[in-house]
Amino acid sequence: MGKLALPTIQITGGRIIDPAQGLDHVGDLWISRGRILPTGGVNEEAEVVIDARGKIVCPGLIDLHVHLREPGNEEDETIATGAASALAGGVTSVACMPNTIPPIDTQAAAEFVVLQGQRARQANVYPVGAVSKGRKGEELAALGQLVAGGAVAFTDDGAPVANAGLMRRALEYSKMFDLVIMQHCQVPELTVGGVMNEGFESMRLGLGGMPAAAEDIMVARDIRLAEITGGRLHIQHISTARSVELVREGKARGIKVTAEACPHHFSLTDECLRTFDSNFKMNPPLRTAADVEAVIEGLKDGTIEILATDHAPHAREKKMRELDQAPFGIVGLETLIPITVKTLIEPGHLTWPEVIRKLTINPAELLRIPKGTLRPGADADVTVIDASTTWTIDPTQFRSKSRNTPYAGWEVRGRAHTVIVGGEVRYTLGGIVREGVAPAAG
Ligand SMILES: NC(=O)N[C@@H](CC(=O)O)C(=O)O
Ligand SMILES: [Zn+2]
Numbered sequence: 001m002g003k004l005a006l007p008t009i010q011i012t013g014g015r016i017i018d019p020a021q022g023l024d025h026v027g028d029l030w031i032s033r034g035r036i037l038p039t040g041g042v043n044e045e046a047e048v049v050i051d052a053r054g055k056i057v058c059p060g061l062i063d064l065h066v067h068l069r070e071p072g073n074e075e076d077e078t079i080a081t082g083a084a085s086a087l088a089g090g091v092t093s094v095a096c097m098p099n100t101i102p103p104i105d106t107q108a109a110a111e112f113v114v115l116q117g118q119r120a121r122q123a124n125v126y127p128v129g130a131v132s133k134g135r136k137g138e139e140l141a142a143l144g145q146l147v148a149g150g151a152v153a154f155t156d157d158g159a160p161v162a163n164a165g166l167m168r169r170a171l172e173y174s175k176m177f178d179l180v181i182m183q184h185c186q187v188p189e190l191t192v193g194g195v196m197n198e199g200f201e202s203m204r205l206g207l208g209g210m211p212a213a214a215e216d217i218m219v220a221r222d223i224r225l226a227e228i229t230g231g232r233l234h235i236q237h238i239s240t241a242r243s244v245e246l247v248r249e250g251k252a253r254g255i256k257v258t259a260e261a262c263p264h265h266f267s268l269t270d271e272c273l274r275t276f277d278s279n280f281k282m283n284p285p286l287r288t289a290a291d292v293e294a295v296i297e298g299l300k301d302g303t304i305e306i307l308a309t310d311h312a313p314h315a316r317e318k319k320m321r322e323l324d325q326a327p328f329g330i331v332g333l334e335t336l337i338p339i340t341v342k343t344l345i346e347p348g349h350l351t352w353p354e355v356i357r358k359l360t361i362n363p364a365e366l367l368r369i370p371k372g373t374l375r376p377g378a379d380a381d382v383t384v385i386d387a388s389t390t391w392t393i394d395p396t397q398f399r400s401k402s403r404n405t406p407y408a409g410w411e412v413r414g415r416a417h418t419v420i421v422g423g424e425v426r427y428t429l430g431g432i433v434r435e436g437v438a439p440a441a442g
């Protein structure tokens with residue numbers, strides 16, 4: 001669809017929340033030809049009217065940590081199904097990890113991801129390039145070429161950059177592009193054979209443990225490396241109390257370190273493994289209640305400025321293997337909003353504007369992408385959230401190709417109602433008044 005064909009959209013009567021502008025008020029939001037219009041809109045009838053009374057209208061959510069599995073594991077997810085899953089979760093932009101087969105470690109590989117994202121016409125898809133060639137942790141990948149191919153950050157996620165010398169060079173070199181190095185912090189030698197958090201529960205269950213220290217030690221090392229290089233370090237899926245403390249200290253000392261937390265790390269604990277259900281197996285593992293509390297505290301005081309899902313789809317036959325054989329990871333995009341509502345908003349830890357900030361302008365600024373705000377002239381990526389609707393999480397209804405969620409059957413509140421990307425309604429639960437052809441139900 002050309003820009004001229006994009007409709008004028010009026011979203012009426014919603015609670016407009018845009019942390020980037022400090023906005024939180026009830027009103028109308030106007031969109032035309034793919035862009036946000038100034039308040040008051042245009043002097044014409046809108047072609048599409050979305051009734052947002054009682055709902056939240058915010059910048060399209062951004063999830064900077066997803067695994068889309070293409071190329072190489074299309075039985076788990078494709079860029080198209082993952083980007084459709086994003087929309088169903090209210091997410092209009094995703095940054096996808098390079099642990100595909102082959103990995104995203106060249107310009108051509110990054111361009112392929114961008115192209116597949118454009119073809120899919122679902123959420124915007126931004127590739128994250130590998131730090132090392134083949135994600136082998138030996139030689140630096142051609143970071144400049146990756147940037148030319150569209151990479152917005154670098155990581156070897158799925159594995160850490162274990163070699164301190166390589167990590168130092170990556171932090172040094174990435175300064176040239178002002179891009180962030182995202183790190184899966186974990187000393188590999190300390191987690192060999194691990195299935196879950198090391199502690200009372202793993203001992204009781206007789207399962208191999210992954211100590212919190214494996215994460216803490218690498219977080220400490222990398223913050224120090226960020227300090228001596230002046231590079232930008234981003235801690236992925238932070239999960240331990242000590243790591244949160246280290247990031248807090250690092251920030252206080254003026255080091256360029258940021259962190260993200262995932263819903264499972266602030267909603268579940270290692271006690272869930274008593275079921276031996278592989279849907280509770282992820283990396284980093286579910287930790288103790290004290291760690292969950294510390295992560296929530298970090299979210300509250302701003303130490304952790306980003307929410308991300310680490311959406312990690314795995315086909316049923318893989319995830320159904322015995323616990324120690326099953327792969328790590330859970331799908332996350334379609335449960336992001338309700339689990340955040342249940343565990344952060346309803347208990348009063350964070351307000352809606354605080355949550356939305358961590359899902360819009362904060363990740364946009366981290367990736368240096370021109371997204372995450374409803375400022376006039378901005379790309380019209382908008383999420384309308386029905387914050388009060390109650391529903392039951394049913395994995396068979398997911399747009400994702402995979403169903404590996406620990407939240408099946410949970411009674412929850414809040415979900416994306418309508419999602420607009422580039423001025424086009426790409427997902428809706430219905431209720432849109434519009435001339436001409438109605439958009440396909442998401
Ligand atoms: N988080 C996970 O448990 N799994 C991720 C890898 C990763 O994020 O490290 C995956 O790719 O499946
Ligand atoms: Zn990881």
Ligand SMILES: [Zn+2]
Pocket residue numbers: 065066067097157158310312
């Ligand atoms: Zn990941």
